[in-house]
Structure formats: structure tokens, C-alpha cells
Amino acid sequence: MQEARLGALPDGIYGQELERRIDQAANAIRDSLRHQPDLQAPRLAIVLGSGLGDVVELLDPEPRVRIAYGEIPNVPIGSVGGHAGELIVGLAAGRPTLVLSGRTHAYEGYSQREVTMLVRACLALGVRTLVLTNASGGLNPAFDAGEVMLINDTINLSGDNPLVGPNLEALGPRFVPMTDAFDADLRRLARAAAGRAGVQLHEGVYIMLSGPNYETRAELRMLRALGGDAVGMSTVPEVLVARHAGARVLAFSLVTNKATEDVDHEVTHEEVLAMGKVGAARLVALLRELLPELVA
Ligand code: HPA
Numbered sequence: 001m002q003e004a005r006l007g008a009l010p011d012g013i014y015g016q017e018l019e020r021r022i023d024q025a026a027n028a029i030r031d032s033l034r035h036q037p038d039l040q041a042p043r044l045a046i047v048l049g050s051g052l053g054d055v056v057e058l059l060d061p062e063p064r065v066r067i068a069y070g071e072i073p074n075v076p077i078g079s080v081g082g083h084a085g086e087l088i089v090g091l092a093a094g095r096p097t098l099v100l101s102g103r104t105h106a107y108e109g110y111s112q113r114e115v116t117m118l119v120r121a122c123l124a125l126g127v128r129t130l131v132l133t134n135a136s137g138g139l140n141p142a143f144d145a146g147e148v149m150l151i152n153d154t155i156n157l158s159g160d161n162p163l164v165g166p167n168l169e170a171l172g173p174r175f176v177p178m179t180d181a182f183d184a185d186l187r188r189l190a191r192a193a194a195g196r197a198g199v200q201l202h203e204g205v206y207i208m209l210s211g212p213n214y215e216t217r218a219e220l221r222m223l224r225a226l227g228g229d230a231v232g233m234s235t236v237p238e239v240l241v242a243r244h245a246g247a248r249v250l251a252f253s254l255v256t257n258k259a260t261e262d263v264d265h266e267v268t269h270e271e272v273l274a275m276g277k278v279g280a281a282r283l284v285a286l287l288r289e290l291l292p293e294l295v296a
Pocket of ligand 1: 135136137138214215231232233256257258259267272
């Protein structure tokens with residue numbers, strides 16, 4: 001009854017309606033896998049950020065099922081270049097794995113409840129470990145474009161939260177602890193994998209802003225003073241729904257550009273995509289070492 005009075009959430013997607021939409025999306029994915037016994041019941045999902053589509057190479061070429069986001073009910077379709085918008089299901093180290101190639105962002109006009117619909121559908125399918133990747137600007141002056149940062153904490157300055165609205169009690173608790181959101185064991189494995197792959201791995205705090213503009217110099221100064229090492233426009237909503245559902249989270253940020261107050265040129269989306277390609281090769285090398293341990 002209380003839900004009926006909650007017309008205040010502008011997208012109208014909350015409570016039972018949100019739960020219904022998540023189930024509908026999950027059922028559509030399950031249905032697409034019905035003829036592929038080896039790909040059912042995936043426990044691992046990997047979300048690919050801007051320019052990181054090459055990570056799909058980590059899946060065996062066969063068997064694979066590809067599902068365009070547009071074919072999955074209730075999943076929003078992205079409009080940003082570098083985000084293919086396709087769910088690829090395949091085997092990584094012999095285990096069924098979901099690769100979410102491309103994500104939609106709240107700045108495209110979606111609520112964070114909508115933005116996280118596909119991740120929540122994956123969690124409903126039984127995913128217990130979520131690996132997130134994104135592109136970011138490096139606030140930490142020691143970071144160079146093309147380098148990789150392991151996210152060990154986040155600051156949510158997006159102005160929104162996907163868990164706003166009546167709590168979905170069947171999925172998780174009302175008040176989600178976030179002090180240890182980034183699984184310490186997984187981070188240890190990630191550092192070791194980076195060492196074996198010969199990939200330099202920074203570690204630090206990711207700050208999420210809503211975007212879509214890149215930051216002003218005054219904002220960059222503030223974000224660094226707040227304790228940020230990298231800044232971007234995604235990932236935090238996905239971490240929140242995954243932690244709400246009790247899944248383990250590991251997240252990598254690809255620093256595609258310097259984002260210090262004294263930067264000597266303005267960042268462009270083209271630069272982000274180009275440097276994403278450079279960094280993606282490093283991330284693929286790291287994940288190739290890491291995946292067998294994640295699915296073990
Ligand atoms: N700021 C915000 N998001 C980003 C950046 C940036 O400098 N680079 C890539 N994503």
C-alpha cells in the first residue's frame with residue numbers, strides 16, 4: 001500500500017515493478033541459454049567499460065551466445081560510442097561467464113535503477129562474483145594515461161543511488177554496509193595476477209560524478225583533496241546492487257587521461273577511447289591470469 005503513494009520516483013520503476021522487470025530480464029537471458037547446457041548457471045560476470053570490448057577475447061570462441069541488449073526486456077540501450085551493448089555468454093577457464101560488453105549511464109537519461117537492470121538480472125541468474133571495469137581520469141598525479149588502477153574504495157558523488165525506493169527484501173537488506181565493498185581476497189589475487197602478467201597495477205579510490213561533462217579544474221582540485229585517485233561516470237551503481245545482493249566485487253579502472261588541475265590539454269571522448277585500447281591490452285593480460293582463480 002505504501003508503494004502506491006511513492007509516485008515521487010520519476011521513472012516509476014521501484015518495488016514490485018522493479019522486481020518484476022529484473023525477473024523478466026533474467027528469464028529472457030535464461031531462455032536464450034536453454035540450448036546450451038555448458039553455459040547455464042553462470043557464477044561470474046564481467047562488465048566492460050569504454051573501449052574495453054577486447055576483453056571478450058578471454059572467452060573460448062565456442063560455445064558462445066550473444067544477446068543484444070535490445071533483445072533483453074527492460075534493459076536500457078546505450079547511445080555512447082565504444083559501448084557495444086551486447087551480452088556475451090561463454091566459457092572462461094571452463095566455467096560459464098557473462099560478459100556485459102557496454103553499459104548505459106545515468107547521464108544518458110536513465111535512473112540508476114534502470115542502469116543497473118542488467119547487472120541485477122545477472123545476479124538473479126546466480127552470479128556471485130562481479131568484475132567491473134571502467135575508463136577514468138587520473139586524479140593522482142602519479143598515474144599516466146593507459147595505466148590500470150585496482151579500485152579499493154569509492155566515493156559516490158553521482159547524486160543518485162540505485163537502492164533508493166522500497167527495499168527489495170528478497171534480494172538484500174535495506175541498509176548495505178560498504179566499508180569492505182571491494183573483496184580483499186579478490187584484490188590479493190588481482191595483485192598477484194598483475195605481477196605474473198607483468199602489468200603495473202595502481203590501487204586507489206574511484207570517485208563517481210554524474211557527468212556527462214568532464215570536470216573543471218576547480219572540480220579536479222576538489223576531487224583530489226577529497227581523496228580521489230580516479231574520476232569517472234559509472235561503476236558505483238553496479239557495486240551497490242552487487243553488494244546489496246551479497247555478491248563479491250572486484251573493479252578495475254583504466255586511466256585514459258590525466259585529470260589533474262594542471263592538465264595541459266582538454267580531454268576528449270576520442271582520447272578516452274584510444275587510450276582505452278592501450279590499457280585494454282594490459283587489462284586483458286591481467287584478467288587472463290586472474291580468471292582461472294575467479295571461477296575456481
Ligand atoms: N573524467 C570523468 N570520466 C572519465 C574521464 C575523466 O577525465 N576519463 C574517462 N572517463
